[in-house]
Amino acid sequence: MMTDSISDMLTRIRNAQERQDAVVEMPYSKKLENIAKVLKDEGYIEDVKVFKYDNKAYKGLSLKLKYNAEGKPAIQHISRVSKPSLRVYKKYDEIKPVLSGYGMYVISTSRGVMSSTEAKRKKLGGEVICKVF
Secondary structure, eight states: OOOOHHHHHHHHHHHHHHTTOSEEEEEOOHHHHHHHHHHHHTTSEEEEEEEEOTTOSSEEEEEEEOBOTTSOBSOSOEEEOSOSSSOOEEOGGGOOOSGGGTSEEEEEETTEEEEHHHHHHTTOOEEEEEEEO
16 A cells, blocks of 8 residues: 655645644654655744654654734644645746735755755746645
8 A cells, every 4th residue: 555645744834724723743754854844944844853762763744833923823824735646847938926925835855855945046946735825
């Protein structure tokens, strides 16, 4: 059975925000950590921590979610763009602004995972992982 860990991460974030949880945990992978770091750098989540479960050989990833003073989440919408069944690739000049610049894409480039604005600035294209606003 094949599972999509990135879709699982995005669903966990959406579900935690629906419940207004402060922290969401998920199984660790380097790619998920890099995506979470991009979300943190762009101001969508507060903190990213890698931890080890007690008496277990594997690690976990903990994200501290961000809310405004009224209790609304910083992430209004987060969705997967490129799926295992249909990969979506964009050249740097094909990357368009999300919601007139209020959102961003997370893109996996040859130089790592980064936001769409950073990829455009560095003139890098790649696989469009998800859309956030």
